[in-house]
Amino acid sequence: MTLPPGSVLWLLAHDIRLAGRELRTGSRRKRLMLRGLLITILLVLHAAGYLGSEFLVILHQRKPGPLLLGVSLALAGAAMVFLSKAISESAESLFQRGDLDLLLSSPIPMRRVLTTRLLAIAVTAGFTTMLLVLPLVNGMMLDGEFAWAGLYPALIGMALLAAAFGAVFTFGLLAWLGPRWTKIAARALAAVFGGLTFVFIQAKLILGARLRGEIWTALEPDGTPWGVLWWPGRAALGETLPMIVVFVVAVLAVMLASAALGRAYAAGVMGTLALPRGARVAGVARRFEGGTLRALLRKEWLLMLRHPGLGAQVFYQAVFLVPGTVAMLNVGGPGRDSPAGVVFLTAMMTGRITKIIVAAPFESDQSEGLAATSPVPHRMVLRAKVLVTSLVVGVIAGLPVLAIGWFVAAAVPALWLASAAAAATRMGLAIARPRHLWRKGLQGRLRVSTDGVLGVAIDIGWGVAGALLFRFV
Amino acid sequence: MLPDPIVPDCMLQVRGLCKSFGRPAVDHLDLTIHAGEIYALLGPNGAGKTTTLRMVCGLLQPDAGSIRIGGIDALAEPAQAKQITAWLADEPLLYDRLNPLEYLEFVGGLWQVPPDVARPLAEELLRELGLWPHRGEPCEGFSRGMKQKTALAGALLHDPALLVMDEPLSGLDAGASRQVKDLLRARVRTGRTVVLTTHVLEVAERLADRIGIIRGGRMVAEGSFSDLRDRAGPGQTTLEDVFLHLTAGEVA
Structure with missing residues (x-):
């Protein structure tokens, strides 16, 4: 199938081809070893999912509330990882890539380039987590537990949302601090979200069992998790409506971010490409001594x-x-x-x-x-x-x-x-x-x-x- | 304010162009470049040459002024203007992991060149520039000159009416430099227009139909080499003499 030249999918295919080429470096032997290692890891994860599905099914039946809380916290942790990566990727790939000159001088609208970059950022941000989690899901589905397929739209949705929010944060920094400091501030912001990931992953240790129970009771006094915050978790546990809503909201967020930031993107790229140099001139009186x-x-x-x-x-x-x-x-x-x-x-x-x-x-x-x-x-x-x-x-x-x-x-x-x-x-x-x-x-x-x-x-x-x-x- | 009148047979028309980075880089610059000519924009370092060309190609937003390319208002309709323009940077960045054919395929897609046109044209350009034997090699191993020629092939792939080039011959050996100059002359003979900057004054002297010299973002002299020589006065026999005379105080 040939993609229409200049379309979002065509540009995305170009980005994926470039990423694929990066993986092709090294000797044939090393590449084969890496492929073998990857296949082994995927097989092990599939097997782990297949063997562990029974435990999760029992947990789901006996303690649905705590399982939802656990899945939601894990998803929040994943979302923080995605957001952290998306912010640092946004600063890098939206404004620093070497092909911006070529793209900006072409008749392709920059909004389309931005949409492509957001999708590529979502892929980059979610890739490692999905590579580790989704084979487990596949394993569980092999055991007949198809409800866990909800993790696919939940994680993809999280990655898309992270890309959209990451771009919004980066553009905010650009407007606030200017191009010179955006990258540094973006890294710091990414670090904060990275730290939050650790907090979410370690929530069990940090909160302790009693506090976790109190939080659950405070959030959902009647034990029914209807709040919007639980929807990603419910989507991950296979509920159809939350699955659709989470995915659609994420796609809409990317489209909205592209539409709203398209013009600012072109201006931002121009600003970054035209950074003035050497604005400050220091005196020479105290130089050349010592x-x-x-x-x-x-x-x-x-x-x-x-x-x-x-x-x-x-x-x-x-x-x-x-x-x-x-x-x-x-x-x-x-x-x-x-x-x-x-x-x-x-x-x-x-x-x-x-x-x-x-x-x-x-x-x-x-x-x-x-x-x-x-x-x-x-x-x-x-x-x-x-x-x-x-x-x-x-x-x-x-x-x-x-x-x-x-x-x-x-x-x-x-x-x-x-x-x-x-x-x-x-x-x-x-x-x-x-x-x-x-x-x-x-x-x-x-x-x-x-x-x-x-x-x-x-x-x-x-x-x-x-x-x-x-x-x- | 009334729009600037369109000059007939004019490929690039710039009026009152301004850009400031704290201090003015381009200061109320006017340019009129006709179809089918090679125009060399000269000036000392920091004179505003690259900034001007980047604004023409839509890589920088001017603070004020107007730009018309082939009669199209480049600031109001950038996509249409870019469709007939090509930009070649002084240090073109190619995709290291792509080979020249793949790079040209991507560029062809960006400018929506139909595949049945792009394929033979890419082959012709790569052959003409001596890159055909290297068409399957990743660009990361290329010399600076080979990268420059690959980028030039990319710039010519959509047969632009206006080719804007920043130091196009830097890094090229004598043979490659001749190839590029011949290619540019051939393009101009078919009615295309070339605007370039160069610090090699001999190139401008031999290649350009007209030369513009800017200083501090303003045009200080414009015309054919003989016009400029006459203007500079007796004793100024080479373009270097004329250039140094006209930019005296900057190039010291």
């Missing part, structure tokens, strides 16, 4: 301050830390706090945050070759980066150290966090070597990716060791 090290320090400091996403990335990690800490404190149930869990989480997150900060001077250095070809020793260049990084790490990663020392009232975890930060700094420096030394191509990418995985593993290991240390020493 020698090589000071010049290097000043440059690293400015690059760190002006890093486009550093604040948002650190904020993103911190947002996960706060609800996570609350959840960890409640893990043992009421009155049985779990400081070891808090130490684990805080040590791990300190490592994550530290490595982000350590990587920043390397990521934002777009002319490493300049220092490499200058007579300045490489050691001095590195020292400047370490000094500036240590200062920022001391301020940002130091806060959890102080906080945990205050709340958990123990010197051991505080010292452990400091050592986690130091270790992460060392690891970060080992990973974040100058980009011109990286080997291009797949091997280079694999190396970077392996380093990243190793970094996460070390953070987790440091967290576990901290928790054990606190527990037994």
Whole structure:
């Protein structure tokens, strides 16, 4: 079937083709391995759905209220994931993609391009969750439980709604802050919604059984969930009318967002493509003083301050830390706090945050070759980066150290966090070597990716060791 | 206010065009470019050349002024104006994972070129630009010149009446540069119009029928090379001499 050129579906097919090509990178062997792995995971999930369906059916029959609450909270968590991804994707793909020049110079209406982008954002936002959840649903349907097919329209609807709301948030930021700050603010906003995801996923731990029961009673005193908030959950549990309503409302939301924002989109793209450069001119009186090290320090400091996403990335990690800490404190149930869990989480997150900060001077250095070809020793260049990084790490990663020392009232975890930060700094420096030394191509990418995985593993290991240390020493 | 009168045989008519980014980038610029001519827009860095061309192609919204392309009001009817226009950026961004044929297929779809027209034209353009042997290779491995030529093929695929190009020859070797110039001359002979910017003054001197020199967003001189040479006075024999004379104070 040939799609009409220039139509929404034709543009969407183009985007899907591009995404498909991205997956085709790497050697044939690696691609085959990835496909094999994916098929295995899908088969396992189908089997899990098939085997677990009986348990869910019994639960549905015995405790319909709590099951609906659980499904609704899970859907709310999924919606937050979708929204978080949709916002960060919106800032990226609506205004940053390299093909905007081509599309804007073509006779295709920008509203149509926006509709396509919203659909593509919905696909991107919901892809991973759906990949993990929908095979379970298929498995349950294989066992004859067709009502769970409602999760299809519920999740697709959530993804479409997230794309529409994500675009509205991004356009709001654009109107409020202008193109330069939109991406950064969008990342921060995405981080907040990402944190809310954690809250919803951990709602069971955070709320506790008694509070959950009270909420359910307060929301639905007669036990019948008729409120609009429950409709996605009811759609997921296979009720026909909520299924149709959720899906139709989501499609309408995308259409409305496209219609309302189409004109603003063209203007926004033009504004982004025409960002003025170098508006501020600093005086020269105090420049060029202080020698090589000071010049290097000043440059690293400015690059760190002006890093486009550093604040948002650190904020993103911190947002996960706060609800996570609350959840960890409640893990043992009421009155049985779990400081070891808090130490684990805080040590791990300190490592994550530290490595982000350590990587920043390397990521934002777009002319490493300049220092490499200058007579300045490489050691001095590195020292400047370490000094500036240590200062920022001391301020940002130091806060959890102080906080945990205050709340958990123990010197051991505080010292452990400091050592986690130091270790992460060392690891970060080992990973974040100058980009011109990286080997291009797949091997280079694999190396970077392996380093990243190793970094996460070390953070987790440091967290576990901290928790054990606190527990037994 | 009455609309600007339409100049007959005029492919691009710009009147009172203004754009400011805090300070004026284009300042009440007028341009009249006839069908079937190659027009070179010259000026020092930051003179407003690219900003002007981006406004003509609908990539930037002017603060004031009017733009007519082939008699169509480009600000009131952008889709119709874009249908007969093509834009070639100085650093064209292609899709890395697509090959030139797939890229042209996508561009053909954007401009709604019928497949039976697009297919042979794409082949002809790729052959003419020496890209036919590379038609199945992803663009990510292309040199800058090959990318530039692929983008040029894309710009020519819908046979635009007005071809707007920002530094079209940058990054091209001598052979490729000759290919592109020949292609542009051939287009112009069939009544198409080319507007380009370049910092290589020799290109403008040899290729352009008329040259416009802008400074601070305003037109300071316009005409054929011989007109400009006469205007600049005795002793100014090359376009470089004329350019430096007319933009004195900016290019120091």
